[in-house]
Amino acid sequence: MKLVHVFDAYCGWSYGFVPTLTELVRRRPDLEVEVVSGGLFTGSRRVPVREFGYVQGANAKISELTGVEFGAGYARLIADGSFVMDSAAAARGVTALRQTAPDRVVELTAALQQAFYVAGLSLSDPATYQTVAAAAGLDADAVAGAFTAPDSAAAAKADFARAATLGVDGFPTLLAVEGDRTVAVAVGHATAGQIDGRLKALAATS
Template sequence: MQLVYVADPLCSWCYGFGPELTRLLERLPQAKVDLVMGGLRPYNTERMSQPFREMLASHWKHVGATSHLPFNEALIASDTFIYDTEPACRAVVVARGLFAANAFTYMKAVQTAFYRDARDVTQPEVLADIAAESGYGRDAFLELLQSDKAREATRGDFAVTQSMGIGGFPTLAVSYSKKLFLVASGFTKTDVLEERLIQIETLQAAPQAK
Protein backbone atom coordinates (compact mmCIF):
# COMPACT_ATOMS: atom_id res chain seq x y z
CA MET A 1 0.00 0.00 0.00
CA GLN A 2 1.41 3.37 -1.06
CA LEU A 3 0.25 6.40 0.90
CA VAL A 4 0.95 10.01 0.00
CA TYR A 5 1.03 12.44 2.90
CA VAL A 6 0.97 16.15 2.08
CA ALA A 7 1.90 18.20 5.12
CA ASP A 8 3.91 21.04 6.59
CA PRO A 9 5.99 20.43 9.74
CA LEU A 10 4.85 23.77 11.15
CA CYS A 11 1.16 23.14 10.53
CA SER A 12 -0.40 22.56 13.94
CA TRP A 13 -3.07 20.21 12.62
CA CYS A 14 -0.32 18.14 10.98
CA TYR A 15 1.34 17.94 14.39
CA GLY A 16 -1.95 16.85 15.92
CA PHE A 17 -2.52 14.32 13.14
CA GLY A 18 0.91 12.73 13.52
CA PRO A 19 -0.02 10.20 16.23
CA GLU A 20 -3.12 9.14 14.29
CA LEU A 21 -1.05 8.45 11.17
CA THR A 22 1.60 6.70 13.27
CA ARG A 23 -1.02 4.35 14.72
CA LEU A 24 -2.35 3.66 11.21
CA LEU A 25 1.12 2.70 10.01
CA GLU A 26 1.55 0.41 13.02
CA ARG A 27 -1.66 -1.37 12.00
CA LEU A 28 -0.58 -1.53 8.36
CA PRO A 29 3.12 -2.43 8.46
CA GLN A 30 3.11 -3.13 4.72
CA ALA A 31 2.18 0.47 3.95
CA LYS A 32 4.75 2.97 2.73
CA VAL A 33 4.46 6.74 2.94
CA ASP A 34 5.64 9.31 0.44
CA LEU A 35 6.02 12.70 2.15
CA VAL A 36 5.23 15.83 0.13
CA MET A 37 5.82 19.22 1.70
CA GLY A 38 2.88 21.54 1.28
CA GLY A 39 4.26 24.94 2.24
CA LEU A 40 1.90 26.51 4.78
CA ARG A 41 3.68 29.86 5.18
CA PRO A 42 6.85 29.58 3.11
CA TYR A 43 9.21 32.51 2.57
CA ASN A 44 7.46 34.70 5.12
CA THR A 45 9.71 37.57 6.27
CA GLU A 46 7.37 39.50 8.57
CA ARG A 47 7.24 39.30 12.32
CA MET A 48 3.94 38.27 13.84
CA SER A 49 1.47 40.95 14.82
CA GLN A 50 -0.16 40.71 18.21
CA PRO A 51 -3.58 39.81 16.74
CA PHE A 52 -1.98 37.04 14.67
CA ARG A 53 -0.07 35.78 17.71
CA GLU A 54 -3.29 35.64 19.73
CA MET A 55 -5.12 33.89 16.90
CA LEU A 56 -2.34 31.32 16.61
CA ALA A 57 -2.31 30.67 20.35
CA SER A 58 -6.08 30.15 20.32
CA HIS A 59 -5.75 27.79 17.36
CA TRP A 60 -3.04 25.81 19.13
CA LYS A 61 -5.28 25.39 22.18
CA HIS A 62 -7.97 23.92 19.94
CA VAL A 63 -5.54 21.48 18.33
CA GLY A 64 -4.13 20.57 21.74
CA ALA A 65 -7.60 19.86 23.13
CA THR A 66 -8.40 17.65 20.14
CA SER A 67 -5.10 15.78 19.88
CA HIS A 68 -4.03 15.82 23.57
CA LEU A 69 -0.55 16.91 22.48
CA PRO A 70 1.48 19.55 24.36
CA PHE A 71 1.96 23.07 23.01
CA ASN A 72 4.49 25.61 24.25
CA GLU A 73 3.77 29.23 23.29
CA ALA A 74 7.13 30.64 24.42
CA LEU A 75 8.55 30.93 20.91
CA ILE A 76 5.56 32.64 19.29
CA ALA A 77 5.44 35.05 22.20
CA SER A 78 8.84 36.37 21.11
CA ASP A 79 8.84 39.64 19.17
CA THR A 80 11.75 38.44 17.04
CA PHE A 81 10.33 35.12 15.80
CA ILE A 82 9.48 34.99 12.08
CA TYR A 83 7.02 32.24 11.20
CA ASP A 84 8.55 30.93 7.96
CA THR A 85 7.73 27.27 7.31
CA GLU A 86 10.08 26.80 4.33
CA PRO A 87 13.24 25.89 6.31
CA ALA A 88 11.47 23.08 8.18
CA CYS A 89 9.92 21.82 4.94
CA ARG A 90 13.36 21.92 3.31
CA ALA A 91 14.84 19.95 6.21
CA VAL A 92 12.26 17.19 5.72
CA VAL A 93 13.06 17.15 2.00
CA VAL A 94 16.74 16.71 2.86
CA ALA A 95 15.94 13.94 5.36
CA ARG A 96 13.80 12.23 2.73
CA GLY A 97 16.61 12.38 0.22
CA LEU A 98 19.17 10.96 2.63
CA PHE A 99 17.00 8.19 4.11
CA ALA A 100 13.39 8.16 2.95
CA ALA A 101 12.26 5.54 5.47
CA ASN A 102 13.22 7.85 8.35
CA ALA A 103 11.80 11.09 6.94
CA PHE A 104 8.44 10.85 8.73
CA THR A 105 10.21 10.20 12.02
CA TYR A 106 12.40 13.24 11.42
CA MET A 107 9.40 15.41 10.60
CA LYS A 108 7.72 14.37 13.85
CA ALA A 109 10.93 15.25 15.72
CA VAL A 110 10.89 18.73 14.16
CA GLN A 111 7.25 19.16 15.15
CA THR A 112 7.93 18.10 18.73
CA ALA A 113 10.89 20.45 18.91
CA PHE A 114 8.78 23.37 17.71
CA TYR A 115 5.42 22.82 19.38
CA ARG A 116 6.42 21.12 22.64
CA ASP A 117 9.92 22.44 23.24
CA ALA A 118 9.68 25.90 21.59
CA ARG A 119 12.91 25.39 19.61
CA ASP A 120 13.31 27.76 16.68
CA VAL A 121 13.17 25.35 13.75
CA THR A 122 13.43 28.17 11.25
CA GLN A 123 17.18 28.11 12.00
CA PRO A 124 19.40 25.70 10.00
CA GLU A 125 21.60 24.86 12.99
CA VAL A 126 18.58 23.80 15.06
CA LEU A 127 17.26 21.64 12.21
CA ALA A 128 20.70 20.04 11.87
CA ASP A 129 20.80 19.37 15.62
CA ILE A 130 17.44 17.60 15.38
CA ALA A 131 18.76 15.63 12.41
CA ALA A 132 21.71 14.47 14.50
CA GLU A 133 19.31 13.46 17.27
CA SER A 134 17.37 11.48 14.65
CA GLY A 135 20.35 9.52 13.40
CA TYR A 136 21.62 11.71 10.55
CA GLY A 137 25.13 13.08 10.26
CA ARG A 138 24.87 16.68 11.45
CA ASP A 139 27.52 18.33 9.25
CA ALA A 140 26.45 16.59 6.05
CA PHE A 141 22.81 17.37 6.80
CA LEU A 142 23.54 21.05 7.44
CA GLU A 143 25.54 21.35 4.23
CA LEU A 144 22.73 19.83 2.18
CA LEU A 145 20.11 21.90 3.98
CA GLN A 146 21.80 25.13 2.91
CA SER A 147 22.33 24.03 -0.70
CA ASP A 148 20.56 25.38 -3.78
CA LYS A 149 19.65 21.78 -4.63
CA ALA A 150 17.61 21.44 -1.44
CA ARG A 151 15.90 24.78 -1.99
CA GLU A 152 14.95 23.78 -5.52
CA ALA A 153 13.70 20.37 -4.42
CA THR A 154 11.51 22.03 -1.80
CA ARG A 155 10.04 24.39 -4.38
CA GLY A 156 9.33 21.27 -6.40
CA ASP A 157 7.30 19.82 -3.53
CA PHE A 158 5.31 23.04 -3.23
CA ALA A 159 4.62 22.93 -6.98
CA VAL A 160 3.41 19.33 -6.76
CA THR A 161 1.06 20.27 -3.94
CA GLN A 162 -0.36 23.12 -5.98
CA SER A 163 -0.72 20.93 -9.07
CA MET A 164 -2.83 18.50 -7.04
CA GLY A 165 -5.09 21.34 -5.95
CA ILE A 166 -4.31 20.81 -2.27
CA GLY A 167 -4.68 23.91 -0.15
CA GLY A 168 -5.12 22.44 3.31
CA PHE A 169 -3.02 20.23 5.53
CA PRO A 170 -2.82 17.47 6.54
CA THR A 171 -3.96 15.62 3.42
CA LEU A 172 -3.59 11.87 3.09
CA ALA A 173 -4.12 9.92 -0.14
CA VAL A 174 -3.56 6.37 -1.33
CA SER A 175 -2.23 5.33 -4.72
CA TYR A 176 -3.81 2.62 -6.87
CA SER A 177 -2.88 2.05 -10.53
CA LYS A 178 -1.01 5.37 -10.58
CA LYS A 179 -4.13 7.23 -9.43
CA LEU A 180 -4.51 9.01 -6.10
CA PHE A 181 -7.59 8.60 -3.94
CA LEU A 182 -8.29 10.96 -1.05
CA VAL A 183 -8.28 9.30 2.34
CA ALA A 184 -8.46 12.36 4.58
CA SER A 185 -8.26 16.13 4.44
CA GLY A 186 -7.72 17.55 7.89
CA PHE A 187 -7.40 15.89 11.29
CA THR A 188 -8.87 12.38 11.17
CA LYS A 189 -8.82 9.59 13.74
CA THR A 190 -7.01 6.34 13.04
CA ASP A 191 -10.14 4.16 12.97
CA VAL A 192 -11.71 6.40 10.35
CA LEU A 193 -8.55 6.37 8.25
CA GLU A 194 -8.51 2.58 8.32
CA GLU A 195 -12.19 2.36 7.36
CA ARG A 196 -11.70 4.71 4.42
CA LEU A 197 -8.70 2.76 3.17
CA ILE A 198 -10.74 -0.46 3.28
CA GLN A 199 -13.56 1.23 1.36
CA ILE A 200 -11.19 2.53 -1.32
CA GLU A 201 -9.44 -0.82 -1.63
CA THR A 202 -12.78 -2.62 -1.93
CA LEU A 203 -13.98 -0.26 -4.66
CA GLN A 204 -10.75 -0.64 -6.59
CA ALA A 205 -10.86 -4.43 -6.36
CA ALA A 206 -14.53 -4.74 -7.32
CA PRO A 207 -14.18 -4.47 -11.15
CA GLN A 208 -11.47 -7.14 -11.13
CA ALA A 209 -13.72 -9.54 -9.26
CA LYS A 210 -16.40 -9.56 -11.96
Protein backbone atom coordinates in the same frame (compact mmCIF):
# COMPACT_ATOMS: atom_id res chain seq x y z
CA MET B 1 -1.57 1.63 -3.02
CA LYS B 2 0.58 4.25 -1.33
CA LEU B 3 -0.12 7.25 0.89
CA VAL B 4 0.89 10.84 0.21
CA HIS B 5 0.99 13.03 3.29
CA VAL B 6 0.88 16.70 2.34
CA PHE B 7 1.66 18.82 5.37
CA ASP B 8 3.52 21.87 6.56
CA ALA B 9 6.01 21.63 9.39
CA TYR B 10 4.82 25.03 10.68
CA CYS B 11 1.14 24.04 10.57
CA GLY B 12 -0.39 23.37 13.98
CA TRP B 13 -3.00 21.00 12.56
CA SER B 14 -0.22 19.07 10.82
CA TYR B 15 1.47 18.77 14.22
CA GLY B 16 -1.80 17.53 15.65
CA PHE B 17 -1.93 14.86 12.96
CA VAL B 18 1.40 13.33 14.08
CA PRO B 19 -0.14 10.77 16.49
CA THR B 20 -2.64 9.67 13.84
CA LEU B 21 -0.04 9.18 11.13
CA THR B 22 2.35 7.45 13.52
CA GLU B 23 -0.36 5.01 14.58
CA LEU B 24 -1.49 4.44 10.99
CA VAL B 25 2.06 3.57 9.91
CA ARG B 26 2.30 1.17 12.85
CA ARG B 27 -0.93 -0.51 11.77
CA ARG B 28 -0.11 -0.55 8.06
CA PRO B 29 3.66 -1.05 7.69
CA ASP B 30 3.00 -2.40 4.19
CA LEU B 31 2.03 1.02 2.87
CA GLU B 32 4.63 3.37 1.41
CA VAL B 33 4.23 6.93 2.69
CA GLU B 34 5.44 9.89 0.64
CA VAL B 35 5.76 13.12 2.66
CA VAL B 36 5.35 16.41 0.79
CA SER B 37 5.71 19.95 2.16
CA GLY B 38 2.80 22.18 1.20
CA GLY B 39 4.17 25.68 1.73
CA LEU B 40 1.70 27.33 4.13
CA PHE B 41 3.76 30.34 5.18
CA THR B 42 5.37 31.69 2.03
CA GLY B 43 5.11 34.96 0.13
CA SER B 44 2.70 37.41 1.76
CA ARG B 45 2.00 34.91 4.58
CA ARG B 46 5.62 34.94 5.71
CA VAL B 47 5.08 37.51 8.46
CA PRO B 48 5.65 37.76 12.23
CA VAL B 49 3.45 35.41 14.23
CA ARG B 50 1.77 38.37 15.95
CA GLU B 51 -0.14 38.95 12.71
CA PHE B 52 -1.90 35.62 13.18
CA GLY B 53 -4.11 36.54 16.11
CA TYR B 54 -5.79 33.14 16.12
CA VAL B 55 -2.68 31.09 16.97
CA GLN B 56 -3.25 30.57 20.70
CA GLY B 57 -6.92 29.73 20.28
CA ALA B 58 -6.18 27.35 17.43
CA ASN B 59 -3.45 25.62 19.42
CA ALA B 60 -5.84 25.08 22.33
CA LYS B 61 -8.36 23.50 19.97
CA ILE B 62 -5.68 21.29 18.41
CA SER B 63 -4.57 20.09 21.85
CA GLU B 64 -8.15 19.38 22.89
CA LEU B 65 -8.92 17.40 19.76
CA THR B 66 -5.66 15.52 19.19
CA GLY B 67 -3.88 15.39 22.56
CA VAL B 68 -0.63 16.95 21.35
CA GLU B 69 1.12 19.39 23.65
CA PHE B 70 2.67 22.75 22.90
CA GLY B 71 5.79 23.10 25.03
CA ALA B 72 7.30 25.86 27.11
CA GLY B 73 10.12 26.34 24.59
CA TYR B 74 7.59 27.02 21.85
CA ALA B 75 5.68 29.44 24.10
CA ARG B 76 8.89 31.38 24.76
CA LEU B 77 9.80 31.47 21.07
CA ILE B 78 6.55 33.10 20.00
CA ALA B 79 5.91 35.15 23.16
CA ASP B 80 6.83 38.56 21.77
CA GLY B 81 5.18 37.87 18.41
CA SER B 82 8.27 38.60 16.31
CA PHE B 83 9.06 35.04 15.20
CA VAL B 84 8.54 34.44 11.47
CA MET B 85 7.41 31.01 10.30
CA ASP B 86 9.13 30.44 6.95
CA SER B 87 7.70 27.35 5.26
CA ALA B 88 10.32 27.45 2.50
CA ALA B 89 13.06 26.95 5.10
CA ALA B 90 11.09 24.20 6.83
CA ALA B 91 10.55 22.45 3.49
CA ARG B 92 14.30 22.56 2.83
CA GLY B 93 14.77 20.82 6.16
CA VAL B 94 12.19 18.19 5.31
CA THR B 95 13.96 17.42 2.03
CA ALA B 96 17.30 17.18 3.88
CA LEU B 97 15.89 14.62 6.33
CA ARG B 98 14.01 12.79 3.59
CA GLN B 99 17.05 12.33 1.37
CA THR B 100 19.20 11.22 4.31
CA ALA B 101 16.81 8.54 5.59
CA PRO B 102 13.88 8.12 3.17
CA ASP B 103 12.50 5.06 4.96
CA ARG B 104 12.17 7.06 8.20
CA VAL B 105 10.54 10.20 6.82
CA VAL B 106 7.35 9.95 8.91
CA GLU B 107 9.35 9.53 12.12
CA LEU B 108 11.78 12.33 11.25
CA THR B 109 9.18 14.89 10.21
CA ALA B 110 7.33 14.15 13.45
CA ALA B 111 10.56 14.82 15.35
CA LEU B 112 11.04 18.04 13.39
CA GLN B 113 7.60 19.31 14.38
CA GLN B 114 8.23 18.38 18.00
CA ALA B 115 11.48 20.35 17.85
CA PHE B 116 9.45 23.44 16.99
CA TYR B 117 6.20 22.95 18.88
CA VAL B 118 7.72 21.51 22.05
CA ALA B 119 11.34 22.69 22.28
CA GLY B 120 10.81 25.97 20.43
CA LEU B 121 13.61 25.47 17.91
CA SER B 122 13.45 27.50 14.71
CA LEU B 123 13.08 25.46 11.53
CA SER B 124 15.18 28.10 9.75
CA ASP B 125 18.23 27.28 11.88
CA PRO B 126 20.68 24.61 10.64
CA ALA B 127 21.41 23.72 14.27
CA THR B 128 17.84 22.46 14.62
CA TYR B 129 18.47 19.86 11.94
CA GLN B 130 21.69 18.83 13.61
CA THR B 131 19.75 18.31 16.85
CA VAL B 132 16.98 16.28 15.17
CA ALA B 133 19.47 14.22 13.16
CA ALA B 134 21.70 13.47 16.14
CA ALA B 135 18.73 12.34 18.23
CA ALA B 136 17.74 9.99 15.40
CA GLY B 137 21.25 8.54 15.07
CA LEU B 138 21.91 10.22 11.72
CA ASP B 139 24.95 12.17 10.57
CA ALA B 140 24.09 15.59 12.01
CA ASP B 141 26.57 17.52 9.89
CA ALA B 142 25.40 15.80 6.71
CA VAL B 143 21.77 16.69 7.38
CA ALA B 144 22.64 20.30 8.23
CA GLY B 145 24.75 20.45 5.09
CA ALA B 146 21.86 19.17 2.99
CA PHE B 147 19.62 21.84 4.54
CA THR B 148 21.96 24.66 3.54
CA ALA B 149 22.95 23.20 0.14
CA PRO B 150 22.05 25.35 -2.88
CA ASP B 151 19.74 22.71 -4.35
CA SER B 152 17.62 22.53 -1.20
CA ALA B 153 15.59 25.58 -2.26
CA ALA B 154 14.78 23.92 -5.59
CA ALA B 155 13.73 20.76 -3.74
CA ALA B 156 11.38 22.79 -1.53
CA LYS B 157 9.81 24.44 -4.57
CA ALA B 158 9.37 21.01 -6.14
CA ASP B 159 7.45 19.92 -3.04
CA PHE B 160 5.17 22.97 -3.26
CA ALA B 161 4.55 22.23 -6.95
CA ARG B 162 3.78 18.60 -6.15
CA ALA B 163 1.22 19.66 -3.56
CA ALA B 164 -0.41 22.01 -6.06
CA THR B 165 -0.49 19.30 -8.73
CA LEU B 166 -2.27 17.04 -6.27
CA GLY B 167 -4.87 19.77 -5.74
CA VAL B 168 -4.09 20.15 -2.04
CA ASP B 169 -4.73 23.56 -0.48
CA GLY B 170 -5.29 22.59 3.17
CA PHE B 171 -2.93 20.89 5.59
CA PRO B 172 -2.62 18.18 6.55
CA THR B 173 -4.14 16.18 3.71
CA LEU B 174 -3.57 12.44 3.45
CA LEU B 175 -4.11 10.94 0.01
CA ALA B 176 -4.37 7.33 -1.06
CA VAL B 177 -2.87 6.81 -4.51
CA GLU B 178 -3.33 3.70 -6.60
CA GLY B 179 -2.65 3.79 -10.32
CA ASP B 180 -4.41 6.83 -11.74
CA ARG B 181 -6.79 7.12 -8.78
CA THR B 182 -6.09 9.60 -5.97
CA VAL B 183 -8.49 9.85 -3.04
CA ALA B 184 -8.29 12.06 0.05
CA VAL B 185 -8.69 9.86 3.13
CA ALA B 186 -8.09 12.61 5.70
CA VAL B 187 -8.13 16.40 5.67
CA GLY B 188 -7.29 18.33 8.83
CA HIS B 189 -8.07 15.63 11.37
CA ALA B 190 -9.05 11.98 11.54
CA THR B 191 -8.22 9.01 13.72
CA ALA B 192 -6.04 6.14 12.56
CA GLY B 193 -9.06 3.86 12.83
CA GLN B 194 -11.15 6.09 10.60
CA ILE B 195 -8.43 6.25 7.96
CA ASP B 196 -7.80 2.52 8.15
CA GLY B 197 -11.49 1.93 7.50
CA ARG B 198 -11.45 4.25 4.50
CA LEU B 199 -8.38 2.50 3.08
CA LYS B 200 -10.07 -0.89 3.44
CA ALA B 201 -13.16 0.46 1.67
CA LEU B 202 -11.01 1.78 -1.16
CA ALA B 203 -9.16 -1.52 -1.49
CA ALA B 204 -12.49 -3.33 -1.76
CA THR B 205 -13.48 -1.19 -4.75
CA SER B 206 -10.19 -1.35 -6.62
